[in-house]
Amino acid sequence: MGRRAAHDIPVSASELLLFGGPLRFERPYVTHERPLLRMTFWAMARRFPAMVATVGRAAWREDPAALLALLGAELGQGLARAFGLVATNRALVALFSAGPTPERLGHALPALLGVTSVAAVSALLSCVSVAAAGQLEPKVERACTARFYRAAVRVELAALEDKEFHRLLDAGRFGTDSVRMMLSSSVTVVNALIGLLAAAGVLLLLHPALVGMLLLIAAPKGWGAVVSARRQYASRHAWIEHRRAISVITSTLTAQDCAAEIRVHGAGRMLVDAYDDMSRSMERESSRLARAQAATQSASSALSGLAAVAAYGVLWLLLASGGMPLAVAGTAVIAVRGASAGLTSLVTQVNRLYEEAMYLSDLEEACGAAERQAIPTGGTPLAGGAEEIRLDHVTFAYPDASAVALHDVTLVIPSGKVVALVGANGSGKTTLSKLVAGLYLPTSGRLSWNGVDVRDGDRDQLFDRVAVLSQDFPRWPMTARANIHIGRPGQPLDQTRIDRAAAEADATDVVTSLPYTWDSLVLKGFERGTQISGGQWQRLGSARARYRRAPLLIVDEPTSALDPKAEAEAFRSLRSLADDGTTVLLITHRLAATATADLIYVLDRGRLVGKGTHQELMAVEGGLYRSMYELQAAQYGVGTALSPCPEAAEARTTPDRARRNGSSHAQPVQT
Numbered sequence: 001m002g003r004r005a006a007h008d009i010p011v012s013a014s015e016l017l018l019f020g021g022p023l024r025f026e027r028p029y030v031t032h033e034r035p036l037l038r039m040t041f042w043a044m045a046r047r048f049p050a051m052v053a054t055v056g057r058a059a060w061r062e063d064p065a066a067l068l069a070l071l072g073a074e075l076g077q078g079l080a081r082a083f084g085l086v087a088t089n090r091a092l093v094a095l096f097s098a099g100p101t102p103e104r105l106g107h108a109l110p111a112l113l114g115v116t117s118v119a120a121v122s123a124l125l126s127c128v129s130v131a132a133a134g135q136l137e138p139k140v141e142r143a144c145t146a147r148f149y150r151a152a153v154r155v156e157l158a159a160l161e162d163k164e165f166h167r168l169l170d171a172g173r174f175g176t177d178s179v180r181m182m183l184s185s186s187v188t189v190v191n192a193l194i195g196l197l198a199a200a201g202v203l204l205l206l207h208p209a210l211v212g213m214l215l216l217i218a219a220p221k222g223w224g225a226v227v228s229a230r231r232q233y234a235s236r237h238a239w240i241e242h243r244r245a246i247s248v249i250t251s252t253l254t255a256q257d258c259a260a261e262i263r264v265h266g267a268g269r270m271l272v273d274a275y276d277d278m279s280r281s282m283e284r285e286s287s288r289l290a291r292a293q294a295a296t297q298s299a300s301s302a303l304s305g306l307a308a309v310a311a312y313g314v315l316w317l318l319l320a321s322g323g324m325p326l327a328v329a330g331t332a333v334i335a336v337r338g339a340s341a342g343l344t345s346l347v348t349q350v351n352r353l354y355e356e357a358m359y360l361s362d363l364e365e366a367c368g369a370a371e372r373q374a375i376p377t378g379g380t381p382l383a384g385g386a387e388e389i390r391l392d393h394v395t396f397a398y399p400d401a402s403a404v405a406l407h408d409v410t411l412v413i414p415s416g417k418v419v420a421l422v423g424a425n426g427s428g429k430t431t432l433s434k435l436v437a438g439l440y441l442p443t444s445g446r447l448s449w450n451g452v453d454v455r456d457g458d459r460d461q462l463f464d465r466v467a468v469l470s471q472d473f474p475r476w477p478m479t480a481r482a483n484i485h486i487g488r489p490g491q492p493l494d495q496t497r498i499d500r501a502a503a504e505a506d507a508t509d510v511v512t513s514l515p516y517t518w519d520s521l522v523l524k525g526f527e528r529g530t531q532i533s534g535g536q537w538q539r540l541g542s543a544r545a546r547y548r549r550a551p552l553l554i555v556d557e558p559t560s561a562l563d564p565k566a567e568a569e570a571f572r573s574l575r576s577l578a579d580d581g582t583t584v585l586l587i588t589h590r591l592a593a594t595a596t597a598d599l600i601y602v603l604d605r606g607r608l609v610g611k612g613t614h615q616e617l618m619a620v621e622g623g624l625y626r627s628m629y630e631l632q633a634a635q636y637g638v639g640t641a642l643s644p645c646p647e648a649a650e651a652r653t654t655p656d657r658a659r660r661n662g663s664s665h666a667q668p669v670q671t
């Protein structure tokens with residue numbers, strides 16, 4: 001085979017300039033890159049039964065009837081091929097026997113009818129095989145893919161932090177594409193193998209020397225097929241690298257976010273030139289491959305031709321010496337020609353099968369690992385809504401992290417209140433909210449929901465009681481309606497509830513301004529698709545969290561993209577949600593907004609350093625909250641004795657709010 005491996009193909013000057021070398025995927029994606037080149041053909045052949053068994057097991061689980069039909073049809077075709085050869089031999093014996101032609105034809109007729117019937121049965125079985133494979137392939141693919149994704153979405157968040165585990169999941173994703181291909185390749189391989197065995201068996205019966213003849217002629221063809229398939233494989237990887245580099249570059253040429261620099265900076269011309277340059281290296285690789293394949297083909301054909309001459313010479317001698325009847329020689333020629341054609345397909349498919357099998361074994365491994373790391377189902381049932389969420393000396397460290405993200409935190413999140421978490425970047429606010437949501441478990445200490453330790457509690461029931469609007473909330477590539485409904489997907493879609501959630505989140509105007517209102521796709525580049533702004537997305541996200549109607553709403557910087565008016569409205573509506581009984585855990589850097597919170601917790605480098613109402617925390621001289629607030633106020637050129645914001649002023653005058661703000665748990669603990 002060609003000694004020049006894919007990675008030896010020179011990288012174009014443009015690739016060097018733009019990517020600093022070939023554009024290869026990260027490790028997860030290349031675990032199996034070029035394994036075929038490292039493994040001998042025989043080692044591959046030895047692994048063949050295990051590979052087919054993996055697919056076979058998946059097929060058996062999904063549709064045993066279709067699998068049996070497929071196997072039966074393939075086996076039947078192999079037997080039909082053997083019978084066909086036997087019948088051909090009989091027909092030739094009759095035709096080459098002594099006697100008048102009409103008599104010989106008469107004697108050959110039953111065998112000829114046999115050949116015809118066998119061909120018809122074989123064609124019928126081939127149809128059965130196509131139908132069964134067509135039925136089985138999508139089922140196997142669906143089952144394996146669904147199993148993988150079902151397991152993946154249940155994995156503990158902490159497990160996803162583990163790079164190795166993540167690698168496993170990433171690699172597993174590639175396996176889902178391989179299942180279908182493996183099934184079709186397995187069928188082709190089994191078919192070719194049965195065909196070869198049938199031919200060899202018949203030849204053995206006719207004359208043992210004929211098997212040797214088959215091997216002699218087929219061996220150079222087999223060699224040529226192995227060399228070509230491997231060279232093609234290596235080249236495909238080279239192509240993939242160049243193709244990847246090209247598509248990365250060409251996709252930017254028409255991308256909207258690159259359009260300005262492409263025109264103003266003249267980046268477009270440079271990138272088109274790079275495309276030209278990179279394409280040339282692909283062209284060179286393509287020509288090199290074609291030349292190499294042609295050379296191998298001529299060598300294998302020449303060798304096979306020489307072997308055929310030798311074999312036919314032996315046949316001649318056998319015929320001349322009376323050691324073999326003419327009819328047997330004729331059958332042998334037919335069998336050998338058919339078998340060597342099957343051999344080429346066998347080699348190509350075994351190569352392919354091997355490659356795909358590795359991705360499939362990744363998939364199996366990933367499914368197993370994900371199932372082992374799944375969030376447990378069941379546990380102590382949670383009564384009520386979010387009556388009391390309590391953290392007792394909770395410490396939490398992310399897996400692999402050198403420092404703890406939360407240290408010895410003790411606090412209570414009372415029901416039906418707006419509880420704000422404030423602190424500098426990285427102080428642990430989001431982490432704390434994720435623990436409260438049951439997404440992570442404390443490293444030490446106890447976190448309880450309504451008295452039930454989250455370690456023992458039914459986590460699905462806990463999730464059911466939480467709605468999340470995170471900083472980087474998902475922008476689902478769906479319709480506006482589906483973007484809201486996905487907030488409570490377990491219940492039938494309820495348009496009235498969707499409208500109400502949108503109204504509460506100030507998102508009604510966003511939706512009515514869309515060309516197809518609720519049916520608009522918030523996804524550009526598709527029919528009914530449209531692009532919405534960051535602030536509009538934030539309103540949709542907020543509507544989704546409200547549509548969920550959960551006892552606890554966690555909102556992490558819910559107004560970062562909103563204009564001042566919308567922001568004030570958003571905080572006002574959080575207040576009214578709490579007034580209606582929802583517990584709101586609010587994370588924000590906008591301290592004017594925390595002024596109306598019932599309770600504020602101040603975090604500093606993972607530690608709780610203060611708690612109380614806005615007024616209480618502002619009263620702590622040199623306290624972290626106060627200094628942060630004063631810094632923000634100074635940006636607006638307002639003095640420190642300011643009234644925090646209109647809502648706060650209003651809160652102070654409302655008896656209910658005043659009572660809440662003066663609640664007994666609001667004891668400043670500034671450190």
Ligand SMILES: Nc1ncnc2c1ncn2[C@@H]1O[C@H](COP(=O)(O)OP(=O)(O)OP(=O)(O)O)[C@@H](O)[C@H]1O
Nearest residue numbers: 161398401405423424425426427428429430431432
């Ligand atoms: N997935 C993670 N893996 C490892 N460390 C993390 C991870 N997420 C956060 N951290 C670390 O934990 C600490 C607390 O992060 P967290 O996101 O909770 O802070 P935050 O107060 O919400 O910050 P911000 O105001 O910037 O959103 C930080 O030091 C951060 O680097």
